[in-house]
Each structure stands twice: as C-alpha cells, then as structure tokens.
Amino acid sequence: MNVYLSGANGLLGSSFCQNAYKYGHEVCALKQEEYNYNASLSDLKSRLSNYTDAVFIHCAANTNMDECESFPDICHRDNVLNTTRLAHTCRLLNIPFIFISSTGVYGEHGNSPYYENDLTMPTNVHHMSKLSGEKEALANNDNALILRTGWLFGGSISANRNFVAKRIQEANNLKDKVMYSDPFQKGNPTYVDDLVVMAFELIREKAKGIFNAVNSGTATRFEYVKEIMRIYDETITVLPTEKKFDRKVKVSHNEAAVNDKIQMFTTSPIPHWKVSLFNYINDNREAWTEI
Template identity: 30%
Template sequence: MRILITGAGGQVGRELVSVFDAGGHVVAGFDHATLDITNRDAVRATVVEFQPDAIVHSAAWTAVDACEADPDRAFAVNAMGTRFVVEACRLVGAAVHYISTDYVFDGTKESPYVEWDQTNPQSVYGASKLAGEHELGENSSVIRTSWVCGFHGPNMVKTILRLAAENETLSFVNDQRGCPTFADDLAAMIALLVVERRTGVFHVTNAGPVSWYEFAREVLAASGQDPDRVLPVATADLQPQRPAPRPANSVLDHAALRLAGIDTMADFREPLLRLVTALNKASN
C-alpha cells in the first residue's frame, strides 16, 4: 500500500515510518517542517502528489498544559489540521487513520472506558483532539491510545530514569490510572488496522493498568534500581498544580479489538524492558 504519515518526526510517527517500511509498503513520512497540517494548500498538494491509499494522521499539538493557555493553536492543529487532512483524503479516495487520546474522557468512570462510552474532555487538549475525531467521515478510523513512551522523543520512561539519576527519592501520583503504551507496539497495531482497512473507533494500548506511582516503580525495577525509592502522592498535593486536569481513570478497554477477533497487545512490562535495554545501550 501507499502510506502517508503526518507528524512523522514525533515519537509515534517515527515508529510508524519504520513499521510500514519494514512491511514492504511505499511510505512517505512528513514531519512538521516538511508538511504543516495547518496549511490547507500544502496538505492538498502533498496528498494529491503522493496519491496514498491511506494516511496515518499522527501530527498533533501534544503539549497538554500549553494547550490550556492557547486554545486557538490547539484547535488550529488538532481540529482544523485534521479537517484539512480529511478533505485532502477525499480528493484521492484515501482512508484516514487518526490517532486520538484517553483525554477525550473525563476519567470519572469506575471501570475501563470502552469505545462506545460517552466522551467528556476536561482539558483544551482533550477537547481539540475530540474535535479532530468529529472531522472524520467514512473510510476512517480513530485509534485512541494513552501514556505513550518510546525510543524517540521525550516521554515518561526517560523522565523517570533522569529523575532517578538526579534524586534519591521520586514522587508520583497514585490516584491517576492508565495503560502505558509503547510506540513500537502501537505502530505495529496501527499498521495491522490500516492493512486490514478497518474503520471505526479502536482503543489501542498495552495491557496492564497502573497508576503513575506503580509505573515509576516498574521503570526503576526494569532498570535494576530499587523501586522503593518511588513515593506515592495525591494529585491534590502536587506543587505546583498542573494547568490541564488529567483524567483520574484513563484506562481504556480494548473492546473493539476483542470483539473484532484481533489479538490485543502485550503487557507493558515486556516493551518497557526492551526500551530500557535500548536506552541503556544507546547511552553507553
């Protein structure tokens, strides 16, 4: 297939380019510098020239706290940018696969969120990503994921390892739960959904819901450090408070994958170990 990837310089975008490339597809990855999705003419010209069968639309303004202070920019990139991508896809008959987020939910549900649950974003980022979902039409899928970490770009695994190198103890909240997701596993699942020409909403995360406190302990354990150096705190006690509210329950149930008979992804501890090993190797 001919696959065009937006946001190809990001942590998921880079893995997407690798996985489609390895699968023998013709891949064109555009990073922010080579394709700004807020430029409607550029999006149309690029899509018309490449004539993709499918676009994996991973470009987004992902700075969750910064989005609170600049909603226009958040909606310009995450909602209008998606509209431009969808319009261009219609011109060439390409499918659109849009990566979305657990932040579309308010986090108050007692159990994991399924694809058909009511959305109710509490942050500008979440609202702008949901607006992007609403731009999609036929021949499209929404792939909601959470807590993404990977080899490329900044993420929580790297932050936790850096904090552990600089401090004796680390504090992480114990009242926000989610499913860590590793960018290479996510990219492989997205590739499968694209190749099978799936449409509709899918929740795609690694297995194993944890709090950030529990996740930080797992990261230390995976890197051979003492997990008891991580201390639990409550979100209400964080100083300073973060501008964007986080959903307390971010756990996504993979109901659509399960009901479609697609194997769900591995427990996050497997790719975590792989990532910690790769990061260690890269730093030596």
C-alpha cells in the same frame, strides 16, 4: 502500500517510519509546511496525489497541554481545523485517514477502564480538541479510523516527551535514591512499537470507526514509575505522593481503556505494558547512563 505521515519526528511518528518496512509499506513523511494551515488546498491535493494505494496517518498534533489551555484558538487550529482539511482532502483522493486520538477524551466520569461506547466528557482544552478532531475526521472521510491511545513510551531516548527517559534521567541525578509519583491517576502505559502493529493490522483489515489502542493492563502513575525503576535500578525507592500533583491543566484521574474491540480485528496478541516496558528498557540499557 504507501503511507503519508504527519508528525514523523514525534514519538509515535518516528516509530511508524522505522517499522513500516516490516509490513512492506513505504513512508512519505510530510513536512509541517506541506499540510498545515499555511499550505494551500491545491498544493495539498497535489502533494497527496503522488501515490496510489495510500493511507494517511495523522500523528501530528499540538500536545502542549498548558499552551492549549492558555491559547485555545491555536489548539483548535492545530488539532481540529488541520484535521478537518486533511480528512476532506483524503476523501477526495480516496485515501483512508487515520487519526491518532487520546483516551483522555473519556474524561473523569468513571473509575473503570473505558469502552469505545462510553461517554466522552473531556476535562481540558487539549482533550476537547482531540474529541473534536475525531468528529471532524469521521464526518469528512468515510474511511476514517480513530485510534484512542495514551501514556505513550518508546522511541529515541532524547525525545522530548519520552516519559521513561525522563524518569531514568531523574533517577540518574538523585542523591537520596528516593522518587515520588502520583498514585491517583491511572491509564495504560503503551509502547509506540506495539501501537504501530495495532494500527497496521487495522489498516490491513480496512477497519474504520473508533478503537481503543493501548497495551494490555492498567497502572497508576506510581505503579508505572515503580516498574520503570524495578527494571532499571532496583536501588531506587519509589513512594506515592500523599496528594495529587498541582497542575495547571485539569486531567482525568482515569485515562484507562479496554482493548476488547481491537482484538476482534487483529491477529497479533497485544502485549502487557510491563512486558514491553521491560524489553524497551533493556534494549536500550547502554544508552540510559548517557542521559
């Protein structure tokens, strides 16, 4: 099978590129100018007509939450309008369309991990755009697959949004061996390589519709950072902050999700986030001292 991929340089997209061969897939990584709003529809159709037996995995997105809040029109263009046209074009060419969404679309109306049929009440422009992107993908492609994920880690240690690498870099520069982290927000730390496995198994089963796609187990940001340091350097003390971080963008206190549905469609067990985090940190043990 051939995989058209947007966002190939991102945290998740790069993992799709690196792991596709394990499943016998060839990846065609599209450049931004080949699929974004500047590309003509005829050129896009021509570009996506090169392969038969193909799927399109749309990883590209405007993920700068502060920028989305300040410039909602740009966010809408990047995360909604582009998605609409891509899903539509894929439908014309009989190409299944996979849209990477976020568990942030559920909002903050609950305290327990969310199921796919729970209400969606996003609290900021970015997550509103992801929910709108979901709706456009489903409306414009009969074979759309929506993956709601979040708190991604993994990939290159130099990646801009590598949360684990940022925390280890912070630890390397500490003088007093003490870090602070938010105990008020919770979610599912999710390893990008595990998400790729989930995605390819769902694609194999020709699944469509909405699926939560996260590692097993939930954590607060504080518990997440504490586990990172437990694995990386136990001499670092991680303490909970006494109040929520002051952020420009309103984010939900609960971005955790339940994996029950996806486990009905896949055969590989979904690892607990602590297991995958341990493997990721130790597999890159020599590199962490360089950041």
